[in-house]
Amino acid sequence: MKKTIQAIILLTFSISATANWFNDDKQKPTQQQEQKTYTLKLAETWPSNFPIFGDTPKKFKKLAETMSNGRLKIRIDSKNKHKAPFGIFDFVKSGQYDLGHSASYYWKGKDINTLFFTSMPFGMTTFEQHAWFEYGGGQELMDKVYAKYGLKSIIGGSSGNQMGGWFQKEINSIADLKGLKMRIPGFAGEIMAEVGAKPINISPGELYTALDRGTIDALEWIGPSLDLRMGFHKIAPYYYTGWHEPGSELQFLVNLKKYNSLPKDLQTILISAMKLSAYQMYDQSEHESAKNWATMKKDYPNIKIRTFPKPVFDALRAANDKLLKKLAASNPLSKEIxxxxxxxxxxxxxxTAISDQAYLNSQSK
Incomplete structure (x- = not known):
C-alpha cells in the first residue's frame, strides 16, 4: 500500500508539473512550436527486447509521444544496432545520440563521481534513494557531476535490492574471495578487489557463457526478476543475498545542448516521462522478482540460498569504509557526495527502522 500511495503521488506530481506549464502564459508555445515535431534518438545499453530494463525506454517513448501529442518522437537503438553497450556516455556527450539509457556506475573510468548515483554498498534502499534524489540534494549533485560533460542524468528505473550473486562454490570465509574472478561493477567491484577478489565487468549478453566457460567464477546480475531467465542456477548453485546494491537505479542521459533547444513544455514532458517510466520499472521489478522467486522455490529446489557469514560482511564493510575515506580525501566533489x-x-x-523495518519484524514468525 505504501508503494502504491507513493507511486500515485509521484504520478500526480508529474502530471501537475506539466499542467502548471500550460497555465503559465509566459511559457506557452507559439503556433509554430506547437506544429513542429522533434525527433530524439536514444541509445540503450541493453539488447533488443531485453525485459524490464529494455521495457523502460519503450514506456518512456510512449509517454513522451502521447503527452506531447506527437510533437516528440523517440527512436530507440539497442546494443544490437549501435554495437557498444558501454558507449552510451560518449554517444550522448558527442551528440551522436540525444538520449541514453544505462547505469551511472558504468562511467567510473571517465569520472569516479558518476558511480555514486546508481547504488552504493551498504547504502540506501530504492525509496530512500529516491527521496534523496528528489528532496535531499541528490539530483543537484548529479547535475554538478554531469554538467561538465554537457549532460544531464535523470533517474531511469530501479531494480530494487539486488541479490549478492551466483557462486559456484560456497563462501565460508574472506579467504574464499581471494583470487575469485567475479563479474561485479561499480564501487562493489572496488571493494571486492580490496579484499582480494578479481572484479570483471562483462556485458549482459556474455554473462552465462563467461560463467559456463570459467572466465569468471561468480557473478552478480540483478535478482529473480531477471536472473531466472539467464539460467545461472544451472552452473552456479549458490545464490547469495545482497549487500552491494540495495537500490540500483538506472539512468536516462540527456544531451544538454539538445535539451536546451526544446520548447519549455517539451522539456517538462521529457523529464516527467522519464521519471514516471522509472517508477514503473521499480514496480515491474518487484512484481517479476516475487513471481520468479516463487518459481525458483517450486521448480528449482536445488538452488542454495546463502548469506555471507558475519566475518565476511565485516571485512567487506571495513573495505568499503576505507575506500570511501580515501576517495573523500582525494576528491572534493566525492567528499561532498x-x-x-x-x-x-x-x-x-x-x-525506515520504525516504519517499514518495524512492520516487517512484527510480521516474522
Whole structure:
C-alpha cells in the first residue's frame, strides 16, 4: 500500500508539473512550436527486447509521444544496432545520440563521481534513494557531476535490492574471495578487489557463457526478476543475498545542448516521462522478482540460498569504509557526495527502522 500511495503521488506530481506549464502564459508555445515535431534518438545499453530494463525506454517513448501529442518522437537503438553497450556516455556527450539509457556506475573510468548515483554498498534502499534524489540534494549533485560533460542524468528505473550473486562454490570465509574472478561493477567491484577478489565487468549478453566457460567464477546480475531467465542456477548453485546494491537505479542521459533547444513544455514532458517510466520499472521489478522467486522455490529446489557469514560482511564493510575515506580525501566533489549520502542515510534510516523495518519484524514468525 505504501508503494502504491507513493507511486500515485509521484504520478500526480508529474502530471501537475506539466499542467502548471500550460497555465503559465509566459511559457506557452507559439503556433509554430506547437506544429513542429522533434525527433530524439536514444541509445540503450541493453539488447533488443531485453525485459524490464529494455521495457523502460519503450514506456518512456510512449509517454513522451502521447503527452506531447506527437510533437516528440523517440527512436530507440539497442546494443544490437549501435554495437557498444558501454558507449552510451560518449554517444550522448558527442551528440551522436540525444538520449541514453544505462547505469551511472558504468562511467567510473571517465569520472569516479558518476558511480555514486546508481547504488552504493551498504547504502540506501530504492525509496530512500529516491527521496534523496528528489528532496535531499541528490539530483543537484548529479547535475554538478554531469554538467561538465554537457549532460544531464535523470533517474531511469530501479531494480530494487539486488541479490549478492551466483557462486559456484560456497563462501565460508574472506579467504574464499581471494583470487575469485567475479563479474561485479561499480564501487562493489572496488571493494571486492580490496579484499582480494578479481572484479570483471562483462556485458549482459556474455554473462552465462563467461560463467559456463570459467572466465569468471561468480557473478552478480540483478535478482529473480531477471536472473531466472539467464539460467545461472544451472552452473552456479549458490545464490547469495545482497549487500552491494540495495537500490540500483538506472539512468536516462540527456544531451544538454539538445535539451536546451526544446520548447519549455517539451522539456517538462521529457523529464516527467522519464521519471514516471522509472517508477514503473521499480514496480515491474518487484512484481517479476516475487513471481520468479516463487518459481525458483517450486521448480528449482536445488538452488542454495546463502548469506555471507558475519566475518565476511565485516571485512567487506571495513573495505568499503576505507575506500570511501580515501576517495573523500582525494576528491572534493566525492567528499561532498559521500557526506550528503551518509548524512541523508542516517536521517532517513531512522525513519525506515520504525516504519517499514518495524512492520516487517512484527510480521516474522
Amino acid at each position: 559521500i557526506e550528503s549520502q551518509t548524512n541523508y542515510l542516517r536521517k532517513i534510516r531512522a525513519w
